Every structure is written in C-alpha cells, then in structure tokens.
Amino acid sequence: MSTTTELAWFKSSYSGSQGDSCVEVAVTEQAVCVRDSKDVARPHFAVGRDGWSRFVGFLTDV
Known part of the structure; x- marks a missing residue:
C-alpha cells in the first residue's frame, strides 16, 4: 500500500474552519x-472499500 506521504488526504467539509479535532481520509483502489x-x-x-461503504451507510441511517 502507498505510504502516508503519497496519499491524497482530505478532511470532511463538516470539520469546521479550526480543523483541530478531525480525522482525514485518503482513498486508494483497495482501501x-x-x-x-x-x-x-x-x-x-x-479499511476495505466495501467495509467503508457499509460503515458510512450505517452512519447515514442513524
């Protein structure tokens, strides 16, 4: 898998302008x-892409 520096990381648009309490995600072909x-x-x-999709789907149903 790619190293951290090679990944294109991004934060959620919901993270706000301070950006101090966030997670960042980067999408690859596999995960x-x-x-x-x-x-x-x-x-x-x-996380595998299928697992991530199920996780996000669960969050949108809550």
Missing part, C-alpha cells in the same frame, strides 16, 4: 485510509 489530523506522523489504518 480507505484513516488518520488523526492532529498527529499525522502516527500510523494510519486502512
């Missing part, structure tokens, strides 16, 4: 990578 925006040096984790 969606997630990291803490306050500590980008820490390792990120990756």
Whole structure:
C-alpha cells in the first residue's frame, strides 16, 4: 500500500474552519485510509472499500 506521504488526504467539509479535532481520509483502489489530523506522523489504518461503504451507510441511517 502507498505510504502516508503519497496519499491524497482530505478532511470532511463538516470539520469546521479550526480543523483541530478531525480525522482525514485518503482513498486508494483497495482501501480507505484513516488518520488523526492532529498527529499525522502516527500510523494510519486502512479499511476495505466495501467495509467503508457499509460503515458510512450505517452512519447515514442513524
């Protein structure tokens, strides 16, 4: 998988202008990578795209 520096990270539009308490995501062909925006040096984790879709679908139903 790509290293953290090669990924195109982005924050949710809901994160606000301060951007101090967010997660960032980067999408690859195989997975969606997630990291803490306050500590980008820490390792990120990756979730399969199908799993990410189910997760987001669950959140929109709540």
